[in-house]
Amino acid sequence: MRQVAVGIDIGGTNTAIGVVDMDGSVLYETQLSTPQKKDNPDATLDMSDKLCNIFIGQITSAIHEAIATVKKSISDLEVKGIGIGAPFANYYDGTMGITANLPFVSVVPLADLIQARLPGIHIVKVTNDANAAALGEMIYGGAIGMRNFVMIALGTGLGSGIIVDGDLVYGHDGLAGELGHVTVEPGGRHCGCGSIGHLEAYCSATGIKRTVFDLLAKYHLIESPLANVTYNDMTSKMVYEAALKNDPLALEVFEYTGEILGRSLADTVHALRPEAIFLFGGPTASGEMLFGPTRKSMEHYLLPFYRNKIKLLPSKLKAGSVAIVGASALVWKELDKNK
Amino acid sequence: MRQVAVGIDIGGTNTAIGVVDMDGSVLYETQLSTPQKKDNPDATLDMSDKLCNIFIGQITSAIHEAIATVKKSISDLEVKGIGIGAPFANYYDGTMGITANLPFVSVVPLADLIQARLPGIHIVKVTNDANAAALGEMIYGGAIGMRNFVMIALGTGLGSGIIVDGDLVYGHDGLAGELGHVTVEPGGRHCGCGSIGHLEAYCSATGIKRTVFDLLAKYHLIESPLANVTYNDMTSKMVYEAALKNDPLALEVFEYTGEILGRSLADTVHALRPEAIFLFGGPTASGEMLFGPTRKSMEHYLLPFYRNKIKLLPSKLKAGSVAIVGASALVWKELDKNK
Numbered sequence: 001m002r003q004v005a006v007g008i009d010i011g012g013t014n015t016a017i018g019v020v021d022m023d024g025s026v027l028y029e030t031q032l033s034t035p036q037k038k039d040n041p042d043a044t045l046d047m048s049d050k051l052c053n054i055f056i057g058q059i060t061s062a063i064h065e066a067i068a069t070v071k072k073s074i075s076d077l078e079v080k081g082i083g084i085g086a087p088f089a090n091y092y093d094g095t096m097g098i099t100a101n102l103p104f105v106s107v108v109p110l111a112d113l114i115q116a117r118l119p120g121i122h123i124v125k126v127t128n129d130a131n132a133a134a135l136g137e138m139i140y141g142g143a144i145g146m147r148n149f150v151m152i153a154l155g156t157g158l159g160s161g162i163i164v165d166g167d168l169v170y171g172h173d174g175l176a177g178e179l180g181h182v183t184v185e186p187g188g189r190h191c192g193c194g195s196i197g198h199l200e201a202y203c204s205a206t207g208i209k210r211t212v213f214d215l216l217a218k219y220h221l222i223e224s225p226l227a228n229v230t231y232n233d234m235t236s237k238m239v240y241e242a243a244l245k246n247d248p249l250a251l252e253v254f255e256y257t258g259e260i261l262g263r264s265l266a267d268t269v270h271a272l273r274p275e276a277i278f279l280f281g282g283p284t285a286s287g288e289m290l291f292g293p294t295r296k297s298m299e300h301y302l303l304p305f306y307r308n309k310i311k312l313l314p315s316k317l318k319a320g321s322v323a324i325v326g327a328s329a330l331v332w333k334e335l336d337k338n339k
Numbered sequence: 340m341r342q343v344a345v346g347i348d349i350g351g352t353n354t355a356i357g358v359v360d361m362d363g364s365v366l367y368e369t370q371l372s373t374p375q376k377k378d379n380p381d382a383t384l385d386m387s388d389k390l391c392n393i394f395i396g397q398i399t400s401a402i403h404e405a406i407a408t409v410k411k412s413i414s415d416l417e418v419k420g421i422g423i424g425a426p427f428a429n430y431y432d433g434t435m436g437i438t439a440n441l442p443f444v445s446v447v448p449l450a451d452l453i454q455a456r457l458p459g460i461h462i463v464k465v466t467n468d469a470n471a472a473a474l475g476e477m478i479y480g481g482a483i484g485m486r487n488f489v490m491i492a493l494g495t496g497l498g499s500g501i502i503v504d505g506d507l508v509y510g511h512d513g514l515a516g517e518l519g520h521v522t523v524e525p526g527g528r529h530c531g532c533g534s535i536g537h538l539e540a541y542c543s544a545t546g547i548k549r550t551v552f553d554l555l556a557k558y559h560l561i562e563s564p565l566a567n568v569t570y571n572d573m574t575s576k577m578v579y580e581a582a583l584k585n586d587p588l589a590l591e592v593f594e595y596t597g598e599i600l601g602r603s604l605a606d607t608v609h610a611l612r613p614e615a616i617f618l619f620g621g622p623t624a625s626g627e628m629l630f631g632p633t634r635k636s637m638e639h640y641l642l643p644f645y646r647n648k649i650k651l652l653p654s655k656l657k658a659g660s661v662a663i664v665g666a667s668a669l670v671w672k673e674l675d676k677n678k
Contacts (some may be wrong), residue, residue, distance in 0.1 A: 088644075097644070147511070148510050148511045148515075160610075162610065162611070164503050164504075164508050164510075165503075165504075165506065165508075165509075167504065169503050169504075169610075169611055169612075170504075170612075171487050171503075171611055171612025171613065172486070172487045172612055172613060172614040173612060173648070174612075175612055175644065175645075176487075176610065176611050176612035177610065177612075178609040178610070178642060179609065179610055181609045181642055182606035182609055182610065183523075183602055183605070183606060183640065184522075184525075185525065186523075186524065186602070193642055193643075194643075195640065195642070263522055263525070266522070267521035267522055267606075268610070270517040270518065270520045270521055271499075271501065271508075271515065271516065271517070271518055271521065271607070271610065271611075272501075272508055272510055272515050272610075273508075273509075273510025273511055273512060273513075273514055273515035273516075274510065274511060275511040301522065301534065303517060303520055303532055303534070304532075304533075305427075305436070305514065306514075309512070
């Protein structure tokens, strides 16, 4: 029997569904549109339930189709379970919380709804995308064999998954791991969550962009290609490209980002003493430009007996498929727990 | 058989040794002097080894004596093991690290040395005092039945023990749980560890005292009894006593302390989502004077979906015996793991 898991990533725009083998290879992948806030303009419960029902139907149809397609080439396929990464997803009760982007006005019992339509599959587990990525790193990636590490996902915001003693930290109610919302600059930048001075307002693709404008305001008459880009047009990739050409402003943006990220990672080390911290997501494509200042800062802020011991590493998961692959890791982890 | 554990607390001045039953009652307690830095003025390895040898001998003699004494009244005594709380103690390898106050110039293999002299006892475990207190809270105190909580010990510094999924977080090398050294004020106060802006420089008995002088400097001509006390004479208890008499300066010290502690605890909640946070130690005797501002600040800084869910509680362990009782909890925890 060739054992596989289904990995599902419910994103703000698209939902990706894939069949993943035990090595983390994606054997088949498909996508469907995630229902949007605008589909339920009056935010009614009726419309929310209706959209949810349609969405779950689409997901289960896509799962059937995916399995059928893979079975054409692998006849002795055994589907061990379904893992789902979703916003505010709660591992303990299998639900997805209410989020700003989706049209659902009540908590969605995601695992139950899917399991009810797929009675032959006994494992259906959910968690948020950063937690799923951490499991993916442990099961398929650079953290194989590690029992204590932290995964930091840098994107629009900053997500995190914390592994302690070989398992994800879910906390008392399944919603632990929000390192993007620790305070790093009291009285500092406004965060998307409504609070002030949070890590993700500095260390994320958006944070990098904001730092450009902070530094443009700080200095007098700057000669940088970034001075010709509007706030709305600016991307962290532009900053990276300018830094590659030794633009001093862009280089300082990475120094600044690394200084704050490294300091915050040192805090996390002081609390949890992980073996390694993995960075993942768009801004990590800048490599040492980001890792260098971050490592330097982390080491500076670490207590002496932690220094030169914590590995700061790029994720080994492939950028394109990490969401699906991470979600599928929930299944292997669950099987491992039930052993 | 009446099962008991031996709890040992190696402090900077005294070492306390007690026999503790399964309810956390101390049946017998004795003390001996901890060897001092000044006993090894040239910091030689020879003298370090000699002092260590004498110290271990004194501890094991005291254990024999303690057990013999308790046996006089409880003839069917069964000693299940020895738990030791010590500075920089490492649960994984049973060692005590090098510290500023003690005369030992190399790492002390504490568990091995004691076990070698007491071959009949099969469990000898060490950890630091804050971790031991966290275990004590879980096994005898207010955290019975809790699987995720954090213990904060406010003393000269700030120690912490983190429980995730029913066990202490030791991290990759046994030295996790240093929440006193997370950065809360970048560029702020100097910490005893040599770094800047750490939590324990603000939220500890020493931190409270330092805040008095910060506020004395801030305002113009203050009428407060605290303005008549030198830095070296000031204690956190004096601040509490002044606050009880509604001294505005003293009240503001507690507000300030609670603001920073609450913000940092919110960071910890965002990372770990504990069920409760317990505060322990001298400054907690001030009760709501400290808990009130801390709770208010923590709630203010929490992400909306964590609000009004995290219990902020005083430890239920008795102040006088917590070190011994906490250390003894290591034994019951170990027995529970081996089940």
